[in-house]
Amino acid sequence: MINTNIITCPNNMKPLQNTLPVAPLKLIALDSCKALGDKVNDYIVSFRKDTINEITDSPLYANYQSNNYLTQCCCPRFGTGEAKGILQESVRGADLFIMVDVCNYSITYTVNGHENHMSPDDHYQDLKRIIAAAGGKAHRINVIMPFLYESRQHKRTKRESLDSAMALKELIDMGVSNIITFDAHDPRVQNAIPLKGFDSFNPPYQFMKALFRAVPDLIVDKEHLMIISPDEGAMQRAVYFSNVLAVNMGMFYKRRDYSTIINGKNPIVAHEFLGDDVSGKDVIVVDDMISSGGSMLDCAKKLKDRGAKRVIICTTFGLFTDGFAEFDEYYEKGYISKLVTTNLTYLPPEIYEKPYFVKTDMSKFLSLIVDSLNHDISIGEVLSPTEKIHALLEKRSRDLK
Structure with missing residues (x-):
């Protein structure tokens, strides 16, 4: 029999009880999201070091505790500006979380000798390249896109494109199961993918x-x-x-x-x-x-x-x-x-x-989301922070007295 596994989480979240990960956790932070990805990885490593578990030798917990959940990848470019996605280690059977910041304009590449800053379109294409490089081998693919790509073009008012809905549909067609974003410009854009996971968190x-x-x-x-x-x-x-x-x-x-x-x-x-x-x-x-x-x-x-x-x-x-x-x-x-x-x-x-x-700093919050989804448990408390805000106000009130 498997004993109860309790993971002590911060911020008074309920412990994760009687749960196993759906698959070994692996994080991919594209170049646009390296700094945030490193912080999320560090928090998850810290969370799981506090795991109380009497059967850590069980094969069910293989790769559960690790010093690093990040998987190395790259998207090198040819002289013409064309690119390809490369995974530098296996992701077979993993619960894969891919992080991308489509608004990071600080990254450059060369096109025929000219320096070009990466646009949201470039970052989105790199995301698709890494999904394609996984080749359907991952157990599940989750995309963490804090700023939802093309989210301001979420509804049609005249003869124009529906870019955000098209992007969501394209990701789902490529095998993505869940899309995690923050403060979506209009969360109703998820109607484009009604049978797939779409979560918009607020801070x-x-x-x-x-x-x-x-x-x-x-x-x-x-x-x-x-x-x-x-x-x-x-x-x-x-x-x-x-x-x-x-x-x-x-x-x-x-x-x-x-x-x-x-x-x-x-x-x-x-x-x-x-x-x-x-x-x-x-x-x-x-x-x-x-x-x-x-x-x-x-x-x-x-x-x-x-x-x-x-x-x-x-x-x-x-x-x-x-x-x-x-x-x-x-x-x-x-x-x-x-x-x-x-x-x-x-x-x-x-x-x-x-x-x-x-x-x-949202890295701790994001790491809790990733850890919860990896265990396939409810994220209702994360979605609705009302109780936490009330507790914070009560503490604030006591401190000011």
Whole structure:
């Protein structure tokens, strides 16, 4: 008989009991995701060293505890820019997790002697190359794509492509079983693959932990704090945040000029505010991403003009496509106090020198997701962080007394 196997996990997650991995765990972190992959691997190694198990000699636990779950791979390129995917060790029978950051523009390759920065399309092609290199030998293939490829092109409004849905369908056709992403621009895109695994996780708990460290005098109640949605698309995030923190919320809506298209989108004419008075209150503006940051900074200025005490921006993905000059200017003028973002996508080194920047490390959270999926147990508690946030607020309240 197999005795109960208990793995002690952090963050008060329930122990993994009476469970075996579906298959030996193997991680592949593409070059775009090396740093995050190394951290996830280190956490899983640490988790499994704490495993309490009386029958570690059982073949059922072969390769369960390891000093390294990362599998080496590469995607070398020819002089023309063409490439191929190579796995440098076997993945036969493994529960394979492939990590890719499609927004990492820091990686370059040569095309006919010219340096070319990798685009999301390049990263997506490399992902498919590694899946193809596995050759169907893995027990199961899971893709971890924190920023969902083409997620902003998730619905058709006229004669245009449906890129995100097409990419999901293509991955499933290649044999992928589960797709793990974060804060999908519109989670309904999973309707393209209704019979396969698609999970979109959100980081509000990690945001609050980072904020309490960075802003020790932050008071969470209706008299001192409000949650702001910068547009209609972020409403669901803001509503959840405000409900779980028991504070009021407001929102901006964008008036656009639909007669013209600039840089692929209709330009914003004005931001209009709906909500209670923000005068004298700290406000948290929450959204899934900062691209150029123009609309977010415009919202911050309008909130300060309305008398807000401090404006704190929380965003899952900091892309900063136009650099940091405008953010620096707005910080110096007092329009923004803190900018909180995760390490799920590439962050340029200079951002760590910014006095307003607060990093939310998601590697521990991601390692818990991987470990849970490898054991095929429910990830309901991970998907809904409400209880953790309430516990964090209670601890915060005790500490301030």
